[in-house]
Amino acid sequence: MMLLRLACRWSSVTACCIHERLPVLEPRKVTMLGGYDGFHGAWCAGPELYLALKLGATVRVQIGYRMRLRMHSGSTPSRSLRFALRQMVEDRATAKKIFGKGSLEEQTVKVATNSVYGKLAQDVSERNGWGAWAEEMESIGGSSVTSPYHASMTTSLVRALLLAMANTIPILSVTTDGFITPVEEIEHFDCFGIANVFRAARRALVGDPTVWEIKHYQDDLVNFSTRGNVSLLEHGVLAKAGLKVPEEVERGTVAERRWFRDTALSLLGKIPNPYTSFPTFRELSRSVNRLDFHPVDRTPEVSTVDFDLKRQPLRGTLRVDVIDGNEMAGFDTCAWDSVDDYKHARGIAGHMQLVRYGTTGVDRPTGCLRTGHDWETWFKRFESARGRRIRTADSALLTELVAAHKAGLVVVDRLAVRVSVAQKVGWLSSLGMGEFTRAQWDHMSKKVRRSTVLRDADMDAVRAFADELNRGDGYV
Structure with missing residues (x-):
């Protein structure tokens, strides 16, 4: 080991x-x-x-x-926890049979069984808690059964099994201990031999070597993020990405599923997510500025439905679907090449969520990453040279067009005629790709600024755009 x-x-x-x-x-x-x-x-x-x-x-x-x-006895591994855990699994099955699924008795044994891992892993990574007597944070310490070996092997085996399965079949979304896949039968896959470890453990605990359990099935999945996916079918998946359901929507109904799906598909910015919280133990027990125990209404806005960028989107696979009249972009992903790339990507997404691109003023609305245009803008910002300001993908293309024209790489007929700069800038702004200002025009007259823009420009797209403008395809 x-x-x-x-x-x-x-x-x-x-x-x-x-x-x-x-x-x-x-x-x-x-x-x-x-x-x-x-x-x-x-x-x-x-x-x-x-x-x-x-x-x-x-x-x-x-x-x-x-x-x-x-x-x-020379050749039999200890497995010191197996007997106790098997007894707890049997007790839960008995409680479920006698008192029913979801009963207090069954849930009590379930929580106790699941708590075994928590106690094995307690303080393996140091954790602090509030000490009311000394009124300071202090280490919670390990439990009487804390075991770094058991804690690491438990999570390692599960991660390895999920990663092995992901390299065996197509997977749409994966969480801590499960995934969504279009493949119906998966029990027979050996996952590079790792599945056999789980089959042996299952056989020892419950007498059944079955590893995988189907929790949901549907043919109408809409997958937004790792913990945001929905089906309108009662037996389908519903993970609401941490969003709180309004009081007027009944929980556990198709109406709840419809509410989440419509909310996630139609969003233009961050989603209001009001909830009620209570003071923490620290706030209740401290001697200075102690709080009374009363509810506090909070109204944060969240972006949890947006893709979390734990993996890198691949621009060449960007596609757009229209669902219930709403546009939703999708793409394949790969692992990030570096931590710096990941941080840069998250920074761009965070800024686009904080303020909606293409808007101006002091009280700008929030934004999101949902449509094809949203992601085209994200890709353009991510791929562009550091320090270059990108408002939208369209405005970036417009700037690249002017830079290429001024550098002699393309010819735009309307920019080559002898008219005032104000008329040229006005024409560029009328193309429906965002406002183009006189300052931008002047910046593109400077060789250093121009070279920065052209360095990461897609010249094939710029030439195609110039040809469309010269032909008058959809442009005046």
Whole structure:
């Protein structure tokens, strides 16, 4: 058994797989990373190392721990937790049979069973809590059964199984312990041998080697983000991306599903997500500025329905669907090459969500990433030289057209005639691609500014645009 800190690089062959990278923890986010730039390694356990080698990775172990299994009678592994956990699984099944699914008795055993992992992992990564006596944050410490080995192997095995399955069948969305796929039968896949570990554990716990459980099925899926997907069918998936359902919408009904789907498809900016909170234990117990126990209404606006960019969108696969009259963009993804690229991408998305592109003024509305034009603008900003200001994809193309014309790379008939600059700028602004100002015109007369714009311009698109304008295709 192993615990390792390592860095991996995949060959060009396996780089085509959609889920083959290391999960890397960044502040408040977990991203999938494929390269070394800005990345110094990640902790993992033996199952992930095994899978990485199976997928053809070059692995560099930076720190490694090899552990010996405790054996009984010479050849039988200890498995000290198996008997207790099997008893809890049996007790839950009994409670469900006698008292019914969802009963207090069944839920009590369920919570106790699920808490086993929490106690095994308690304080493996140091956690602090509020100490009311000293009125300061203090380490919560480990439990009597804290075990870094059990904690890491439990999560490592699940991650390895999911990643192996993702390299076996197409997957639309994946979470901590499950995924959405168009493939109906998946039980027979061996997942590079990892599924056999789970089959053996299942057989020991419940006498059934079945690994996968179908939780939902549908033929009308709309997938917005990792934790935002919906079907209008009662047996379909519904994950609301943390959005609070209005009081007038009945929970557990098709109306709830319709509300979430319509809200996510029609949004133009951040979504109001009001909720009621209560003071924390720290606020209630401190001796100075102590708060009374009363509800507080909060009204934040969130962007949780937007794609979270844990993986890199591929521009060449950008497509647009129209659902219920609303446009929704989609694309394939791959692992990020570097932490810096991921941070840059998140920064662009955050700014587009904070203020809607193409708007001006002090009280600008919020934005989102939903339509094809939204994502074209994001791609243009991401791919452009650092420091270049991009308002929208259309306005960027307009600026590139003027820069190319002034540099002699293309000829735009309406810009080549002897008329005032004001008339030329007015004509550019009338094309429906955003306002083009006199200042922008003057900037494109400067060689340094022009070269910055042309450096990341798609000249084939610029030439095609110039040809359309010269032919008068849809333009006056």
